[in-house]
Amino acid sequence: MYEKIFNKYSPEKENLIYILHDIQDANPQNFISEDAVQKVSEYLKISISHIYGVLTFYSMYSTKPRGKNVIRLCEAPPCFLKGSERILKNLCKILNVKVGGTTSDGLFTVELCACLGICGNAPVMMINEDVYGDLTDEKVEKIITEIKGRA
Amino acid sequence: MIVYLNGKAYKAKPDETVLQLALRNGIYIPHLCYHEKTGKAAKCRACVVEVEGMPGLKTSCNLPVSDGMYVTINSEKVLQAQRVVVDLALSSGQHDCLSCEQNGDCELQDAAYYLGIERPSFQLYDDKYEMDDSSEFIRVDRSKCINCGRCVEGCNYTVVNEVLNFGNRGFETKIVFDGDLPMGTSACVQCGECVQLCPVGCLIDKRAIGSGRVWELEKVETVCPYCGVGCRFEVHIDRKREKIVRVTGVEDSPTNNGMLCVKGRYGFDFVNSEERLTSPLIKENGKFKEASWDEAISLVASKLSSLKKEFGSDSIAGLASAKVTNEENFVFQKLIRKEVGTNNIDHCARL
Amino acid sequence: MKFYRSHVLVAIDDNSLKAGVKEIETQLRIELEKNNLTDEIKVLETGGLSYFGTGVSITILPDQITYLNLKKEDLSEIVREHLLKGRVVSHLILNTTLTNKYNFNYKNRVVLENSGIINPENIEEYLGTGGYEAWEKVLTKMKPTEVVNEVKASGLRGRGGAGFPAGIKWSFTAPLRAKQKYIVVNADEGEPGTFKDRLIMEGDPHKLLEGIMIAAYAVGASKSYIYIRGEYKLCIHRLELAIKQANEYGILGKNIFGSGFDLEIEIKIGAGAYICGEETALIESMEGNRGTPRSKPPFPGVEGAWSKPTVVNNVETIANVPSIIKNGADWYNTIGAKCCRGTKVYTMMGDVKLPGLCEAEMGTSLRTIINEYGGGMREEKSFKAALVGGAAGVFLPNDMLDVKMDFSSLQEYGAVLGSGAILVMNEDADLVEMLWSIIRFFRHESCGKCNPCSNGNTVLFKLIDGIRKGKGKEADLDEMVRISEVMNKTSFCALGQSPYMPIKSAIDNFRIDFLARMK
């Protein structure tokens, strides 16, 4: 798996962000493992601590296994004004997880994130690469049921 | 080039910063992250000053001097900002000077003292970090870390061991070893550069803990006894016990710029070792017996003289040492060449 | 070229895709075929149409009628009534007068002149509007210094927040001799409430590319990066497509138009950090590091990406450039306010009737923007405050509604134009909640590099959280102002300097909201 990703990028530090994105996307648990960090360190010839520093700086990366679907609910002021806090509470209730936690079936992880730039449709969330706007409790429940159904 | 500090004119060097100029002239500006080796990080923001013609406050550590510059260090505006900044740093951790090993040699303590801060205004620290005692020679107490970044800079750019970095972001930022491993299991080689650079009590020499307050110790410069690089270091001695407590690298030494290795910095136990010989020994019937210096010296002298007489000078050989001084090697070869009368002298240069 | 009686613009963006626009477009084509209109009516996919919360929308040109919130079953009615018989289906239109008056007055648009009209995925359509003419003019008729001077003369100021004159920024880098120089476009839009750059890139990617090309020529850069946040998937897709097309047309690449000038444009993506909107943090991130800001000087214009001279401009700034070159600085000087020429693209949210994107001349009053572009207050409630400039902005109260929206006028009130985000709040809004959310945001996004920002925001959050929970006291308000003021004076970059503005303006103007929590 790593070989395939590494082949896409020359071994230069500037490609670190891309490589980490690809590795995380290729991981069914949506995270970057210690082993992956080691491999990247060998390929790019940069230190493990540098990679770890980058990895933990950006909010899109995770060093811990996550659910198949990563829900990122925006908590920035525009969404907050439109009730994102209530949406979050309800979301956590229906999934029975805390923020940052993963459901026992491994389907969902709930995270908070900064502004997604879709404030016109606040409150919004992203599930993996898809954006959902104008959220209401009913809409959120529907989306979750739909994804569960697909799984 | 003339620069005014608090209204007084000082001669400045063209490539220095305002902070360097001030420190060079014995004027204190609080600073926590600046270090001559790791440079102008401008992270702590404690070194802010006012400059005529420039809006707001400027950090003096990364402010180049210019001719006629008029810098104010002691205005209420400056001091008030510095007070908040240092207060924030003090509030971010558990800075308990009474029990801290760095007491008396702490740059945060110095800054707080200068600004008249008695205790932190806020308590931001919530026991989030455990003490990392896993390393053989170094203790990491992140509750005292102010994220100045000197250790990270030193590890990556000075000794280039590339073990330390910052992990996480914002208030959660902390120093990490490799992928956040305990220091002792990381790839750290314990050169101690980070300990030497740490301005507070976060990274400390484990074995010096409880061995004496900074002001009780005397410091003498000398040269490392291990490999041939000749790193210059300072030995910290507890005079009451005539004991070496710690060793630190000399920053302005052209050979090592303050750097040392694990042996040079921590491998000094042999000097105060219990196993040291304190009396000449003479072997009798296969066993060593303590003897006086007179006895031992005359035995050696008479033995060498008689063997020389009986078997000739070349029956005697001497091994000089790669670990003693030039002067001692000089007199040793003089002894072998002049008094014994042979060139049978060598040492382990090749071994 | 084939002539069509009417064009139907179908807005394709993240929202409409989610709302099933593809299905509706198919239905539209089926209906057109049914009515034998395929030779007369052309369906075009376009970028967002500046409306939000409105699901799928289509616009019919030249009539300039927009239908909102469409469902599949609405299509047969629109095709039958409007396209066949010429009768507007009024129950599907929202506030026709407003849309006609402002949102489709394309004459007043500079940056968004093509957005919503052309298919952003087809270079031909951009060329059809006179696109890349400025680029050709620059390459064939102008010297780099002339381009810099023209932009200088136009008075174009950076749209990223600080408002630094773009031409002057270029003039620092242009004369430097270096093996490599870079143009970096800052598309790491992260200011809460701001998404103008996303819509510019989605709606008219070629305009951005053309602006980059002109800037690159002006400063002598042969390589350009667009640093874009990882979440903007559609933007990335459309820009990649646009770059590919431009390369195929010989507009980009080696020896463009035989001029000997080479340019390569590459997209760099981020990984989720607000701080990377700061130009030096952005450069750090591009190089594969933690995105923390660098000490200045040296400024990026002298020593930027990989230590080479680097001009960093915001998307909107660059998107102004083609029009300036095409029409001249004199033309640009007829638009906007004296201190800052041109238009400003705003994203308006909150309690207005028509939240969304709008482009207004610099110097337009806040009242006009809210009432006319935004359709006024929703549910006829009264205006309480507007947060202008995103989280790093200022709460403007009622008595400041007539302030002119430009860099200098706002500055007089200690406010900033910032990113152009306007969050409008009605009488029900609670400033404690808003401020709490803002400080939480800063605390979360502080990069941790400097002490006043990372620790200061933690202190501020502790204080506001206490107030929110009813445990605060009045002195906490002064403490917040005091701490944030020092943060403003001492922080490394704009992030730590910013909380002061919302805190000070909220506490000064709406103290009563805070006292209400302290019984």
Next chain:
Amino acid sequence: MTNDIAGIKKADVILIIGSDTSAAHPVIAARIKQAVREGTTKVIVIDPKEIVMADYAEIYAAHRPGSDVAVMNCMMQEILKNGWEDKEYIKERLEGFEEFKAEIMKEKYSPENVEILSGIKAETLRKIAELFGKAKTASLYYAMGITQHTTGRDNVWTTANLQMICGNLGVEGGGVNPLRGQSNVQGACDMGGLPNVYPGYQKVVDANAQAKFEKAWNCKLDNKTGITVTEMIDGAYDGTVKALYVMGENPFLSDPDQKHVIAAMEKVDFMVVQDMFITETAEFADVILPAAAYAEKDGHFTNTERRVQRINKVIEPPEGVKTDWEIVQLIANAMGSDWNYETVKDITKEINQLTPQYGGITWERIGRFGLQWPCPNEEHPGTPYLHKGKFARGKGLLSPIAFKEPDELPDEEYPLILTTGRVLQQFHTGTMSRKTEGLNNLAGPMVMISVVDAEQMRISNSEIVKIATRRGEITAPAFVTKRILQGVIYIPFHYKESPANVLTNPALDPIAKIPEYKVCAARIEKVL
């Protein structure tokens, strides 16, 4: 070192061969890594172990121990073939080029042939030659990996040949830079702690030098070269050496073929050991004289870049202990002489007078950071790098050096190559470093073995194994790693519990008299 530490960063390319720099000279390693990190310098590492420095290298190549001359001759052949040599420098400053070239251009040094001799791929050899040959300024760093061979002198000459034809000697940032292994090994050599020279490398066979010292010391001196340390051991063994006076050395652990050393020390009539501890060697002594530690005295050390630095008395020595010079003076006077050094300063003054290179390095002048010799008079600023403008001997001499195999090669009985060296956390025979418990916790005895060999022998990591050679056998835990060449094992020599020098081959370089620690044939067995 011909050059100085500060000059490390001035090199465009640095070749490290036969030096585990980050283990044995960590601060020099840091300087090289700094240069790599700053992007100004590229590094080539040639070593059978993939040492830490290999991580910083542009090119790393593992060569079979003992193939150094072949590898460097091959580099030079490629350089000459491609015209990367410094032609002007060769013309102006060197002699013997034609004869030298005749050897170098021989077919046996072609990359393809050297691939067979060294195990480095021909393609890699070409790349190394190109990177090194094309560099504007290249420097070369080596340590005992070059010298501790029966061909040690050849190896050293070859490094000089390489640097001479590339015009890298006598320039800032260039040079042939042997890294000295002990704090004052340079000073011990400078001060005439060698059988063939007086202080300042004035030859004992040179009548002028002899006269000079006879006059200064008011005595008659012997005019023939003495014997080296390994010859002393042999002499003790065969009875020609009756007395050994050992000051601060530990030949028991540092000399090759320990069994032989023990037998010799048991045989010698009279042995004096002067040390801080009862070392393994001191156990055999007739008299032990307790000496002061470095921290208990004043004087000077000379470092690897020829920098003479002051050492200061830090603490009082324990009661009953004397400094080495005091002891030597007592013995001299007890032997009937009339030495009268009151302080160390008096000796320093005599050094200034008798050692031309140290003429200007006086006690008063030396300062905190010392002076680099040669420094002939008090006006001289010291010499950061040697051979500037011209060589000491006039023209630099290129010598044709033919490749020779090591003394003992692996065979069926002993199929592996054993090589020895140091680890970061320990020093030499451990007399000093092993007194610090923490250092022992960090690094104990081991035998490094390649994963491939370990797998074949079914040896797992940390397993105690037996290592045997024709001289003897020891046991040590196995350290199984990818970072060593297949067929090679490595043992650090610090440990008396696993003494590597029980195993090593005492065969000497015929001229330099240095034993071949870096190559001998060995075998590993599982301990059942």
